[in-house]
Amino acid sequence: MVTLEDVARHAGVSLATASRVLNGSNRRVGAALRQRVELAAAELGYEPDVTAQALARGSSNVIGLVVHALTDPYFAALAEGAMRAADRHGLTVMVGTTHRDPEREIAVVSTLRVQRVRAIVLAGSRTSDETITKRLTAELTRYRDAGGRVACVGQDLLGVDTVAPANREGAAALARSLAGLGHRRFAVLAGPPGLLTAADRTAGFTAALADLGLPAPRVLHGDFDRDGGYAAAVELAGSGLDEVSCVFAVNDVMALGALAALRDRGVDVPGDVSVAGFDDIATLRDLVPALTTVRLPLAEMGERALDLALSDTSEPAIEPVAAEVVLRASTRRV
Amino acid sequence: MVTLEDVARHAGVSLATASRVLNGSNRRVGAALRQRVELAAAELGYEPDVTAQALARGSSNVIGLVVHALTDPYFAALAEGAMRAADRHGLTVMVGTTHRDPEREIAVVSTLRVQRVRAIVLAGSRTSDETITKRLTAELTRYRDAGGRVACVGQDLLGVDTVAPANREGAAALARSLAGLGHRRFAVLAGPPGLLTAADRTAGFTAALADLGLPAPRVLHGDFDRDGGYAAAVELAGSGLDEVSCVFAVNDVMALGALAALRDRGVDVPGDVSVAGFDDIATLRDLVPALTTVRLPLAEMGERALDLALSDTSEPAIEPVAAEVVLRASTRRV
DNA sequence: CGCCAGGTGGAAAGCGCTTTCGAAACAGTC
DNA sequence: GACTGTTTCGAAAGCGCTTTCCACCTGGCG
Numbered sequence: 232m233v234t235l236e237d238v239a240r241h242a243g244v245s246l247a248t249a250s251r252v253l254n255g256s257n258r259r260v261g262a263a264l265r266q267r268v269e270l271a272a273a274e275l276g277y278e279p280d281v282t283a284q285a286l287a288r289g290s291s292n293v294i295g296l297v298v299h300a301l302t303d304p305y306f307a308a309l310a311e312g313a314m315r316a317a318d319r320h321g322l323t324v325m326v327g328t329t330h331r332d333p334e335r336e337i338a339v340v341s342t343l344r345v346q347r348v349r350a351i352v353l354a355g356s357r358t359s360d361e362t363i364t365k366r367l368t369a370e371l372t373r374y375r376d377a378g379g380r381v382a383c384v385g386q387d388l389l390g391v392d393t394v395a396p397a398n399r400e401g402a403a404a405l406a407r408s409l410a411g412l413g414h415r416r417f418a419v420l421a422g423p424p425g426l427l428t429a430a431d432r433t434a435g436f437t438a439a440l441a442d443l444g445l446p447a448p449r450v451l452h453g454d455f456d457r458d459g460g461y462a463a464a465v466e467l468a469g470s471g472l473d474e475v476s477c478v479f480a481v482n483d484v485m486a487l488g489a490l491a492a493l494r495d496r497g498v499d500v501p502g503d504v505s506v507a508g509f510d511d512i513a514t515l516r517d518l519v520p521a522l523t524t525v526r527l528p529l530a531e532m533g534e535r536a537l538d539l540a541l542s543d544t545s546e547p548a549i550e551p552v553a554a555e556v557v558l559r560a561s562t563r564r565v
Numbered sequence: 566m567v568t569l570e571d572v573a574r575h576a577g578v579s580l581a582t583a584s585r586v587l588n589g590s591n592r593r594v595g596a597a598l599r600q601r602v603e604l605a606a607a608e609l610g611y612e613p614d615v616t617a618q619a620l621a622r623g624s625s626n627v628i629g630l631v632v633h634a635l636t637d638p639y640f641a642a643l644a645e646g647a648m649r650a651a652d653r654h655g656l657t658v659m660v661g662t663t664h665r666d667p668e669r670e671i672a673v674v675s676t677l678r679v680q681r682v683r684a685i686v687l688a689g690s691r692t693s694d695e696t697i698t699k700r701l702t703a704e705l706t707r708y709r710d711a712g713g714r715v716a717c718v719g720q721d722l723l724g725v726d727t728v729a730p731a732n733r734e735g736a737a738a739l740a741r742s743l744a745g746l747g748h749r750r751f752a753v754l755a756g757p758p759g760l761l762t763a764a765d766r767t768a769g770f771t772a773a774l775a776d777l778g779l780p781a782p783r784v785l786h787g788d789f790d791r792d793g794g795y796a797a798a799v800e801l802a803g804s805g806l807d808e809v810s811c812v813f814a815v816n817d818v819m820a821l822g823a824l825a826a827l828r829d830r831g832v833d834v835p836g837d838v839s840v841a842g843f844d845d846i847a848t849l850r851d852l853v854p855a856l857t858t859v860r861l862p863l864a865e866m867g868e869r870a871l872d873l874a875l876s877d878t879s880e881p882a883i884e885p886v887a888a889e890v891v892l893r894a895s896t897r898r899v
Numbered sequence: 900c901g902c903c904a905g906g907t908g909g910a911a912a913g914c915g916c917t918t919t920c921g922a923a924a925c926a927g928t929c
Numbered sequence: 930g931a932c933t934g935t936t937t938c939g940a941a942a943g944c945g946c947t948t949t950c951c952a953c954c955t956g957g958c959g
Contacts, residue, residue, distance in 0.1 A: 251908095
């Protein structure tokens with residue numbers, strides 16, 4: 232391991248000068264010495280030890296990214312975007328996965344804090360559990376007090392910079408579009424009661440129906456993943472499916488599960504019932520029937536979240552993200 | 566920021582003792598002092614600065630993971646497994662994405678090296694470009710000389726611990742299964758010529774056909790992703806599709822693209838032609854028609870790769886991973 | 900010629916931790 | 930009671946780097 236001291240000695244200069252020429256500084260060093268140092272560094276193949284730099288500078292070049300699971304395409308897309316932004320800023324990314332366990336989320340933030348990452352991006356949805364939110368906030372406050380910066384994508388609950396997707400409005404717009412196709416009676420596969428992203432989408436959808444003077448949808452809870460969608464659809468198929476003409480799954484992956492469940496039960500989509508999702512996951516765009524959904528620019532959201540975290544605003548900024556209804560073959564006019 | 570020195574002073578002991586009781590050491594410290602230190606640490610809310618520890622100890626608690634893209638479910642699954650293993654070992658994970666750019670892969674390894682990560686897991690496929698391989702190997706050697714550990718999943722080309730999926734054998738087994746269904750003439754959507762994972766699968770498939778005395782398949786190259794599969798299928802549909810009864814896409818995501826292309830052209834699968842993939846991506850198990858494929862235990866492979874990297878073997882170990890043919894509805898008996 | 904501003908270089912004090920090494924204290928032995 | 934052997938603790942020297950502070954030199958000015 233060749234250190235800066237080796238380079239300095241080899242170039243016949245002091246440690247200070249070597250540091251100044253090789254690793255940025257606001258002080259200039261004369262052309263002659265500068266060249267000698269650069270040559271020495273090249274000859275020896277010097278590379279700075281970033282951990283030592285981090286210690287000396289008191290700030291690192293890495294950012295933390297907290298997601299629920301990388302195998303969930305929603306988070307994968309967000310992560311992809313965040314990594315792109317990190318790249319742009321010359322930062323490296325440390326990832327922690329929580330698997331939707333709030334305890335783990337807090338633990339992960341804590342790990343990232345002691346790792347002295349420069350910023351943390353929380354990609355997961357918030358829950359309605361106030362105790363958890365309070366503890367997470369406390370953890371984040373501790374991190375920010377130590378100079379860390381935080382942004383999250385989802386609900387503005389943490390008092391930090393937030394990229395806020397239009398879950399409510401998007402779902403409402405979807406409801407109106409579906410009503411425009413003639414649908415009157417809906418079921419919502421609504422995910423877990425406590426998950427705010429799911430709750431917001433359900434609420435937006437329901438509110439829009441009410442505005443239109445349509446009956447309230449049937450709401451079925453379950454997990455926020457493929458199997459949750461499957462299970463909820465099975466429940467629906469078991470009783471009451473014939474009373475609805477359209478099923479709204481609050482995310483695409485759940486819709487995927489629902490489609491599978493309906494297919495397994497011989498229910499034709501969209502012939503017997505229409506199905507819509509939310510997110511517009513890229514990998515799922517080739518489904519048959521093509522899924523009606525609400526598009527969110529996931530990668531861009533990840534990017535913006537990181538940018539937000541890095542920008543130093545005094546006040547927590549909220550960046551709204553518009554969602555766009557995409558009607559496809561899984562919903563038909565009735 | 567409360568430091569170890571604060572704790573030591575508060576407890577009225579030396580820095581050394583405080584360090585010994587709070588952050589593991591093979592030296593014991595008396596019960597009385599130990600308690601005082603623990604109390605002090607708790608009262609002040611001390612938490613070690615892991616970057617400082619890393620510097621002092623000369624080894625960090627973080628591992629590096631190099632993938633092509635997180636949005637590719639194949640890598641997402643590998644990453645998921647690696648993260649699970651990291652968790653098990655109490656390590657945090659730094660991720661770098663290369664987007665299939667060999668230059669970037671080298672750059673990422675370099676970044677991880679200067680970050681002084683404890684081990685690096687290379688999840689991407691190797692290429693047949695020897696210059697690149699040589700440069701990557703050089704970069705890795707440099708890292709290992711500095712005490713780093715490396716494992717990769719894919720081909721054993723780097724002289725490091727390797728988790729080697731049975732690409733060749735899996736594809737061969739698939740060929741035999743498909744032949745068993747009565748298929749005689751095949752096309753292979755083979756991905757890029759230089760990508761070894763793709764090449765191995767193509768080769769295994771082709772060799773098995775030859776063993777069976779069947780004609781060589783038509784091989785179409787393209788990208789290793791959904792759009793590559795789509796494009797290759799379009800090309801095939803343009804000419805020669807009627808001469809084959811079965812299309813083998815060398816990964817599931819390509820198969821997904823191929824299915825879309827065929828559907829767009831009114832070709833029925835499996836009615837007009839059968840389609841098979843490779844990997845058995847979880848998110849794609851709900852496709853219609855359900856995709857015949859070759860299952861690889863991706864998450865487990867990621868886990869094993871990290872375990873391998875962490876275990877200190879003198880000789881580079883090669884861990885073969887079996888692949889299993891899964892026949893589903895996208896291939897039919899002819 | 901003396902003086903001061905401005906620009907360059909180096910010595911050295913950190914950053915927060917680990918770990919070696921020596922001192923001190925205690926027990927056990929002849 | 931002097932001598933080892935064994936613990937247990939603390940002083941201090943790092944780990945590789947940044948940055949402050951001071952010394953020095955040059956040039957321009959009065």
